[in-house]
Amino acid sequence: MQPIIRVQNLSKRYRIGSHEPYHTLRESIIRAASVSARLARTMLGGGGDGVRKNDHHVWALRDVSFDVMSGEVLGLIGRNGAGKSTLLKVLSRITEPSAGRAEIYGRIGSLLEVGTGFHAELTGRENIYLSGVLLGMRRAEIHRKFDEIVAFAEVEKFIDTPVKHYSSGMHVRLGFAVTAHLEPEILLVDEVLAVGDVAFQKKCMGKMGEVARAGRTIIFVSHNMASIEALCDSCLLINGGRLEARGEPTQVVMRYMTSELRAHNGVRSLAGDQGRSAGSTPIMRSVSLDAGEGIPTGVLRMGSPLAVGVEFAAPGPVRPILGLGLRTADGAPLFAVSNRFTNEGWDGEGKKSGKIACSFERLPLMPGTYLLDLFFGDFGEPSRDLDVIREAISFEVVPADLLGTGRLPHAGDGPIFWTGQWTVTGS
Amino acid sequence: MEASACESVAAAPETRVPSFVIEARRGSLWVGLGELWTHRELLYFLAWRDVKLRYRQTALGVLWAVLQPFLMMVVFTVLFGRLAHIPSDDLPYPIFAFVGLVPWQFFQNAVSQSSASLIGNVQLVTKVYFPRMAIPGAAVGTALVDFAISSAILFAMMAFYGIAPCAGIAMLPVLITMLALFAGAVGMWLAGMNVKYRDVKYVLPFVLQLWMFATPVIYPTNFVPAQWRWILMLNPLAGIIGGLRSALLGKTFDWPAIGIAAVLTLGAAVYAVWSFRRMERSFADVI
Numbered sequence: 001m002q003p004i005i006r007v008q009n010l011s012k013r014y015r016i017g018s019h020e021p022y023h024t025l026r027e028s029i030i031r032a033a034s035v036s037a038r039l040a041r042t043m044l045g046g047g048g049d050g051v052r053k054n055d056h057h058v059w060a061l062r063d064v065s066f067d068v069m070s071g072e073v074l075g076l077i078g079r080n081g082a083g084k085s086t087l088l089k090v091l092s093r094i095t096e097p098s099a100g101r102a103e104i105y106g107r108i109g110s111l112l113e114v115g116t117g118f119h120a121e122l123t124g125r126e127n128i129y130l131s132g133v134l135l136g137m138r139r140a141e142i143h144r145k146f147d148e149i150v151a152f153a154e155v156e157k158f159i160d161t162p163v164k165h166y167s168s169g170m171h172v173r174l175g176f177a178v179t180a181h182l183e184p185e186i187l188l189v190d191e192v193l194a195v196g197d198v199a200f201q202k203k204c205m206g207k208m209g210e211v212a213r214a215g216r217t218i219i220f221v222s223h224n225m226a227s228i229e230a231l232c233d234s235c236l237l238i239n240g241g242r243l244e245a246r247g248e249p250t251q252v253v254m255r256y257m258t259s260e261l262r263a264h265n266g267v268r269s270l271a272g273d274q275g276r277s278a279g280s281t282p283i284m285r286s287v288s289l290d291a292g293e294g295i296p297t298g299v300l301r302m303g304s305p306l307a308v309g310v311e312f313a314a315p316g317p318v319r320p321i322l323g324l325g326l327r328t329a330d331g332a333p334l335f336a337v338s339n340r341f342t343n344e345g346w347d348g349e350g351k352k353s354g355k356i357a358c359s360f361e362r363l364p365l366m367p368g369t370y371l372l373d374l375f376f377g378d379f380g381e382p383s384r385d386l387d388v389i390r391e392a393i394s395f396e397v398v399p400a401d402l403l404g405t406g407r408l409p410h411a412g413d414g415p416i417f418w419t420g421q422w423t424v425t426g427s
Numbered sequence: 428m429e430a431s432a433c434e435s436v437a438a439a440p441e442t443r444v445p446s447f448v449i450e451a452r453r454g455s456l457w458v459g460l461g462e463l464w465t466h467r468e469l470l471y472f473l474a475w476r477d478v479k480l481r482y483r484q485t486a487l488g489v490l491w492a493v494l495q496p497f498l499m500m501v502v503f504t505v506l507f508g509r510l511a512h513i514p515s516d517d518l519p520y521p522i523f524a525f526v527g528l529v530p531w532q533f534f535q536n537a538v539s540q541s542s543a544s545l546i547g548n549v550q551l552v553t554k555v556y557f558p559r560m561a562i563p564g565a566a567v568g569t570a571l572v573d574f575a576i577s578s579a580i581l582f583a584m585m586a587f588y589g590i591a592p593c594a595g596i597a598m599l600p601v602l603i604t605m606l607a608l609f610a611g612a613v614g615m616w617l618a619g620m621n622v623k624y625r626d627v628k629y630v631l632p633f634v635l636q637l638w639m640f641a642t643p644v645i646y647p648t649n650f651v652p653a654q655w656r657w658i659l660m661l662n663p664l665a666g667i668i669g670g671l672r673s674a675l676l677g678k679t680f681d682w683p684a685i686g687i688a689a690v691l692t693l694g695a696a697v698y699a700v701w702s703f704r705r706m707e708r709s710f711a712d713v714i
Contacts, residue, residue, distance in 0.1 A: 002443065010449075014712065039624070093556040095711040096451055103445040113554045121480055133472045134555050 002105070003067035004186060004217050005091070009100035012061040012086055012241075060086040062241040063100070068219065070106075070185075073212045075232035075249055076221045077256055083241040084221045088112060088188045091219070106217070109136060109184030115175030120164035124155055124174060127163050131178045145181045152203075153177035173200060180207045186217045198410055205231075225253050225399050230406025257301055257398060266296030268393045270310075270374075277388040283318075284376050285311045287393050298393075302367060302400040302408075302417060309357035310374060314386075317350025321382065323375035324358060328415050329368060329394075338375070346379045366409065366417045367399045459704050462558045469557055473565030477540075478572055492576035496528040503528070503645045513646050518676060522588045526672050527644035529577045534610045534664060535635050537570035541614025542621050542631055545710065552710050559707045560700070563618040567611045585675065595674040602670045602685075609663050609692045612699035619706035622714050638662075643669060648681065663688040663695070 061083045068074055076084045089095045091102060092110040117134040118127045128149055132142040142149075150156055153173040158166065166174070189208070208231060212218055222228055228235060228249055235252040237245040245252050266289040271282065288296045290307040300306060310322055323338035337358060339345055345356070371394050376387035399408055402417070409417065463470070482488035500521055507513045508520030515523035541563040545552060548562055585592075621627040642664045643650065651659050659665045666681070666688025673680045 089711070090449060093447075093449060094553065096708045097449060099451055101451075102449040104447055104449065105443060105445050107446065108556075110556065113550075116554050117551055119476065119480065121483055122476065126476075126479070130472055130476055133469050134551065134557060136557075139468055 001069055004070040004105050005068040005219075006103040007067070007091075007100075008065050008102070010061055010064045010087070010090060010097050010102055011059060011099040012083075012090055012095070013057045013059050013098045016056050016058050059241045061090065061097070064238070064241075064243045065100075066236060066243060066246060068186075068217060070217055071215045072234065073218045073220065073232045075228040075235040075252075076219060076238060077223070077225070077228060077235060077253065078238035078244075082238045084238050085112070085190055086241075087238065088190050088219065088221060092188055104186065106185030107136070108186045108188060109179070109182040110188045110190075111176075111179045111182075112188070112190045113175075115171055116179070118163055118171070118175065121162055123162055124150075124159040124166070127174070128178055131175070132181075135179060135182055136184065137182060141183075149177045149181050152180065152207075169197060169200070176200075176204060180204070180211075184216070186219070187211060188219045190221045191223065225257075226401045226406050226408055229253060229401045257299070257400075266290065266298040266395065270389060270392060275389050275391060277390065280385075280387045280389070281315070283312050283314045283387040284374060284389065284392075285313050287311075287372070287374060289393065289395055298395045300363065300395060300397050302365065302397055303362050303402050305359065305361055306363050306395075307357055307359040308372065309355055310376070311353075311355045312376065313353040314351075314378075317352050318386075319345055319348055319350055319379035320354070320356045321345070321375075321377035321379055322356045322358065323373075323377070323385070325373035325375070325390075327371045327373065327391075329371065331371070332415075334370075334415060340377065340379075340382060350380070363397070364417045365397045366411060366415050367397050368411065368415060369394055369396050370415075459558060459560065459700065463560050463564070466558055466561055470561045470564050470568065473561060474568030474572070477565060477569045481569070492573040493580050495573075496525060496532045496577050497580070499528050499532070500525045507645055514650065515647060519588060522584055522590065523647075523672075523676075524645050525581060525584055526675055527668055529574070529581050530606055530668050530671055531639060531642065531644045531664075532577065533570055533574040534606065535639070536573060537567045537607075537610035538614045538617065538635065539631060540570060541566040541611070542617035542627055544614075545618045545622050545714070546625075546628075549714055552714050559710060560615065560703060563615040563703075564611065566618075567607065567614055570610070571607065581675075590676060592675075593677040595677060595680065598670060598674045598680070602667055602674060605663075605689060605692050606667050606671075608696050609667070609688075612692070612695040615703050616699040619703045619710075622706070622710055638664070641665075648684075660684050660687050661691075663691040667692075 064083075064087065076087065078084050086095075088110065089112070090097050091104070092108060092112065094110075094112075115131070117131045119130070122130065128146065129139070129142055133139065137145075150159055153170070153176075155166070155170050155174055158170065163171065163174075205227060208218065208220070212231065220228070220232060232249045234247060235245075235249040236243060237252050237256050245255050267286060268288075269286045270284045271286070276282065288309050288311075289298060289300075290309065291297050291300050292305045292307070308324055312318075312320060321338065321340045323336060323340060325336045326334045328334060339356075339358070371391045373390045374388070374392040375385045377385050402408070403419070485491065487494070503524050504521050508515065508524070513520075544562045544566040545559070551557075551562070552559065617627055617631065639645075641659075641662055643659070648656070648659065648665065648669050660683075666684035666686075669681055670685045670688070672678060
């Protein structure tokens with residue numbers, strides 16, 4: 001079996017920054033001269049990758065090499081700005097690589113954006129033809145699939161109205177409907193499935209699955225780890241323009257998560273914190289979050305354990321009380337935990353400094369950002385808080401395929417992740 | 428030769444030809460033109476889109492294709508024909524001017540629209556793959572539609588003035604092809620330049636205005652004194668429009684001028700395609 005795509009040392013570099021402003025007449029003249037030289041060079045020699053010798057540049061892609069087999073569904077993951085979209089753009093021939101090469105043995109269709117080529121003044125019908133031809137379909141082909149496309153998009157009634165009157169949902173549905181009916185051998189999809197409402201997303205995923213089962217090769221960029229794990233045969237991890245890992249989706253996703261964990265801070269110094277409430281004594285020194293790996297982390301996988309540790313140094317010996325208030329990013333309170341309620345540490349010795357920690361076996365939190373308020377007290381004076389810092393530290397929960405189906409509850413349905421036991425009776 | 432010597436000959440690797448290869452600094456001229464032909468439906472659709480949109484938003488719409496040269500003819504007849512008494516080769520000035528103005532308007536429209544076409548289609552350039560030449564090409568196509576309409580009016584006027592078609596009509600297809608090719612070449616080159624140097628859109632109207640006076644549109648070729656006529660011939664449009672006038676109005680053809688124009692047009696076309704293909708590489712990054 002020969003690969004349908006071969007990528008060898010593909011690299012792409014972009015020029016960043018702008019021209020320096022000129023201050024003196026001498027500089028203006030020099031600039032004018034270099035501009036005319038540049039103009040002449042463009043007229044006689046044109047392009048190149050547009051990056052001149054003294055420009056500041058950044059490598060969006062660096063020496064990326066991989067092969068894709070026919071019929072494979074390849075996932076492409078990585079942080080924002082890692083180079084995933086650039087890779088798709090280069091493979092779609094929208095932009096030229098600065099070095100390296102790629103061999104493609106088939107027709108490519110790219111879904112880099114929904115509603116490509118749509119013009120607001122044209123009707124839905126006209127836009128379907130225009131967009132279809134732009135994406136590479138023949139007019140006869142569009143004609144054949146026209147009714148299917150309209151049915152998929154559910155816009156039968158409005159097909160002859162100018163698109164500028166469409167709701168944003170209809171817009172997106174029509175755009176995707178056209179692109180979904182492309183029949184290229186290779187399909188490149190760039191996070192377009194992130195738009196639209198839940199029902200639509202389900203439809204899109206369904207269509208992608210259909211396309212995959214029909215034996216087409218797909219390269220799929222997404223931040224939705226659950227869908228990557230569910231749909232893809234293998235996965236590439238791109239970091240800083242370089243190919244960092246390739247393999248089974250679950251393994252590569254785990255590797256991505258782990259590297260992500262190290263990148264974020266799970267520690268915060270509280271010594272000089274401005275967020276202390278009025279009347280607080282600076283007793284809490286630092287707070288750290290641990291997800292069971294032994295190293296501080298600010299990014300947790302859904303369902304992972306969490307340990308919150310606070311180092312303290314008090315003017316005199318205390319029997320420490322620590323209260324944690326967990327809130328969503330919007331500030332809505334979720335729950336409060338404190339050893340004051342459980343009386344743990346009440347009968348210990350007084351300590352001047354040390355660390356008090358609270359562990360959770362698994363946090364039932366949906367993906368998102370969360371804030372922690374910290375309340376420090378002393379069992380010697382249980383009725384008041386000695387040191388209060390609101391929003392002392394934040395952390396992020398990232399999705400994981402906890403249910404094994406690639407599906408998770410919708411984020412808008414609440415911040416708590418909970419499961420139950422299901423039985424169905426009847427005949 | 429021993430039988431065991433050729434034991435296992437490695438199977439020759441299956442030689443496949445890739446559908447395409449993506450590489451820095453790739454793409455010859457001819458590949459580009461071939462691709463344009465494969466994407467000819469796209470060319471048609473883009474032109475169709477622009478034509479449709481233009482007429483959709485105006486009240487006069489199709490009428491502008493007629494009014495533009497017509498109004499210019501009226502203005503020039505009054506200013507140059509009547510007031511300045513510019514000779515018009517023994518023909519009534521209005522028809523003389525109109526025959527020059529129709530192709531000139533085509534050139535002007537084709538070049539202006541073409542030069543702005545890439546900038547006006549940013550979304551397409553950055554999100555979809557297709558041969559970029561299709562965009563300025565479609566702009567020229569749109570201008571051709573207007574040209575066709577104005578030509579119809581032109582023939583009507585010729586009938587009105589009782590000018591019968593003559594044998595010279597045979598040259599029409601050749602001359603019109605040259606005109607379209609030259610307009611396409613200039614437009615395409617400007618379209619590419621405009622992406623990087625937006626000055627083009629400011630300079631162009633001025634340049635076109637000067638160019639019109641440098642072309643024998645509203646005055647006959649023999650208006651220019653003989654010793655300066657060779658400069659006039661450096662402008663391919665002089666040969667082309669002069670030729671069109673000869674073809675339609677029965678004057679003698681200035682073959683040297685047409686020959687020079689043909690050579691210059693071909694040269695311009697080759698240069699424009701080559702230059703565009705090189706500039707094309709960085710469009711998506713610069714636009």
